Amino acid sequence: MTTPPKRPLTLRDVSEASGVSEMTVSRVLRNRDDVSEASRQKVLQAAKRLGYVPNKIAGALASQRVNLVAVIIPSMSNMVFPEVMTGISRTLEDSELQPVVGITDYLPEKEEKVLYEMLSWRPSGVIIAGLEHSDASRAMLMASGIPVVEIMDTDGQPIDSVVGISHRAAGRKMGEAIVEAGYRKIAFLGTKMPLDHRARKRFEGFTQALAKAGIEVADHEFYSGGSALAKGREMTEAVLSRTNDVDFIYYSNDMIGAGGLLYLLEQGIDVPGQIGLAGFNGVELLQGLPKRLATMDACRAEIGRQAAEIILRRSQSGDADPSPTRIELTPMISPGDTLRVADS
Amino acid sequence: MTTPPKRPLTLRDVSEASGVSEMTVSRVLRNRDDVSEASRQKVLQAAKRLGYVPNKIAGALASQRVNLVAVIIPSMSNMVFPEVMTGISRTLEDSELQPVVGITDYLPEKEEKVLYEMLSWRPSGVIIAGLEHSDASRAMLMASGIPVVEIMDTDGQPIDSVVGISHRAAGRKMGEAIVEAGYRKIAFLGTKMPLDHRARKRFEGFTQALAKAGIEVADHEFYSGGSALAKGREMTEAVLSRTNDVDFIYYSNDMIGAGGLLYLLEQGIDVPGQIGLAGFNGVELLQGLPKRLATMDACRAEIGRQAAEIILRRSQSGDADPSPTRIELTPMISPGDTLRVADS
DNA sequence: CTGAAAGCGCTAACAG
């Protein structure tokens, strides 16, 4: 609160201002209880008066401890990862650990770069989306010697721990439900993202389920970029004008599904009587649509929570090379109003 | 790539493995060009072989330079800040600087905590949303001695630089356009967020514009939490059932506006003939709705871009106490399909 | 309960 300093304040400044040794100042500022109340007050007062903010860089170097958790995700603009983040933040909130986010845009090279950058800060753990990484990334993670939790997906070989759902199974399950409900001419609309492995796996599981019932995907279309809602609309129109008698459309995410739903209702098409619809994710947005789109909850917040929990546990309990954790959550179908209930 | 080390690797390890001095290794790893090609190759090879990742903690402490930009925003789940982030990331992308995000949930205490946390890492600059901060936060920012850019809002006294729009003017402008278009019984629906100062300022500007035309807000309602789309729907229904002959609804954000639009269309109400609508933000989502909601672009990406630009400029050019920058962008109204064009 | 000494792993600033 005195005159703005050119040089940031140090412990020494607080020490001098309070007449207490640097060491004791350090103790007070770290909330250790082996300090007399008198010293504590003197220090706290001086620190506040000066506007001292500790230098974590120095602290971290000296203590070899960094209370940061690197969270590496593909995107922040599609509703799914923000929810994962919420789960992570909530559980880390009242611990020492703090999440730091890196975005990869679904690009392996960028993932590698971001990972390198993050690891160079020596975080206490890494939470990273997906099981597919470049060799270099895998090597870095293995060499880092810190807990690694791969999230979202369980279809593959984890490096260390993993928390997620089987997207293959999710796609299969939805495919089965659709077939069971009696739909037969089924189209698929999704993202043109060769690097979105989870969407791909859902598609694989889906076609597999149809195949088992002797059905082939009647039509499909992939998009990239632009407003997902608008794309869902356009693609739905395109498919319907191209292929006759489509009676179901499976969308790879809720947002394009919502676009399709709006389009069909506008056209006066009976949903789910004439055409059934389903998406994926269980986004909150769906609550506000004219009809609730059938979907499947991807357990996003829960995945975040559990992943953070693992890092937390490990960073506390000595971290004595515990065995990797594997958590596979089971997403449920919400039929909403756009998927006929199977007669049974 | 050798056996996983218990202790993280250091420069010294690379030095020994490559037979080059620590100092030269350091130079190579920082891409300095005052190293012979021979040494460079030896070092690079050894580093890659060992899987060495530099320790930025130590580097930062030694060099007194941290290439991090603290970005402090209220939320990540409402479409507006992710876009700001995109603007920031894009312009920082090919520089040394890296954004690190902190979330405040619109809570001043949390802002204070996050800010303290961030500043303790001694970043190269701070980009922070809004002009309203606790005294302690302002003090920290002023004492930090690093460039500070307050974003989104220009209605107030900045600490240092500022990039944004006048939300008061934005509300006023929309109010004027609505009145000019001939609407007279006007309702307002918004968030119940005493701490969302920008929404409040828009509301103030809005009522002010109406007042100038001798009009009072006919009805209003505020919500908090839940799916914005669903809330927009509910609130719109509530207002219409409570107040007769409302001919315009101004929503404090596009998401609830979209909910209202869907509801009105479902009810077979003529938009904008019988009731006009407008939101705020210019979110991409609107492209997929049955009608394009009238809105006003908040210039989110541009704000992010310019803010980052300021930090970048300052951190490069010696940072010789340059005068604060002030950038006020001017948002334009997009009438879309839900605001009658003024007869003129 | 308090303090002194010795680094943490790296880079600035010099000297070769």
Add this chain to the structure above:
DNA sequence: CTGTTAGCGCTTTCAG
């Protein structure tokens, strides 16, 4: 172009 010498600001450790 390369190496040496001092720290960066804090915490650990060990004596009081």
